[in-house]
Amino acid sequence: MGRxxxxxxxxxxxxxxxVMALVLFVVVDHSxxxxxxxxxxxxxTLLDVQVLQFMATTSAFSGLMLSGLTPWGYFRHWWVLxxxxxxxxxxxxxxFVLSPNLHQDGSPLxxxxxxxxxxxxxxxxxxxxVAKPFKRTPWAAPRKPATAPPWGFAACLAVPALDYALGQNLLGTPLPAVSALVAAGYPIVRAVRRPGRVPSRT
Structure with missing residues (x-):
């Protein structure tokens, strides 16, 4: 259930x-x-800072953690890379490019x-x-890494909420600080972790 x-x-x-990217296009085109x-x-600007950026960082974080917590891995499949x-x-x-241009003097194009x-x-x-195209990468080990325990997936669910709460209270805007720390730190933990059993399915 955690996965x-x-x-x-x-x-x-x-x-x-x-959806927010499409909304941003409509709003900008109208303005x-x-x-x-x-x-x-x-x-x-409000939609970009308060909603789109949070959705973007949450999507990136959850995708990275799904790769790290499951047999898909970080470098086993070309479609993941x-x-x-x-x-x-x-x-x-x-x-660094689109957000700074969201003003009347920004580049319309x-x-x-x-x-x-x-x-x-x-x-x-x-x-x-959906399609998962391409073959495995040359770096894919023959043995699949084990799937993390359910509590690992559950813990990841709380990270974006913690980021949002801390960012809003400290800066008035969501800040993916905890997500960045977890996403960067987990591969190190995964690398030194003892290999688990080969799961029956991905």
Whole structure:
């Protein structure tokens, strides 16, 4: 049940990320087409900072932890690596390129194209998750890593909520500090952990 709950969180947050990217496109397009659209840009910024970024970091965190806590692993399958590459590219572009341009003097082309590309990239990730194309990578060990115990998945469910609560209380905006620490620290724990039994299924 713990694994399914984390999958649920990943699906919900990824869907929310894609929906908010489309909403951002509609809001930005409307504000650029409407005289005096400063108030609309304020709405776009609010949605970006308070909702989209939280959905994005939660999606990335839950995806990383699903890879680490299950036999899928981080480097065993090309489709997983492809999702990692797309996710981190989206996070970089969204945080450092698109978000700073969400104002009246920002690049209209960048705002429109950036939000649409973000939604399209998420749709591509959905296809990768469903189709699971390509073969295993050359780094895939013959023996599958064991699936983590249910409490490991359950603990991951609390991390985004903790991030949201801490960020809102300290900075007034969600801050993925705990998610970053857990996502970066768990691979180290996984690497030194004693290999478990081979699970019967992935």
């Amino acid at each position: 399914k709950s984390l999958v649920w969180l990943h699906v919900v947050s990824s869907t929310g990320w894609m 650029l087409s409407t005289p005096g659209g400063r108030a609309v840009f304020e709405v776009a 492809a999702k990692f590459a797309i996710t981190f590219s989206q996070l970089y572009v969204g945080i 960048l705002m429109r194209v950036g939000s649409l590309l973000m939604a399209s990239a998420l749709a591509c990730q959905v296809w990768l998750s």
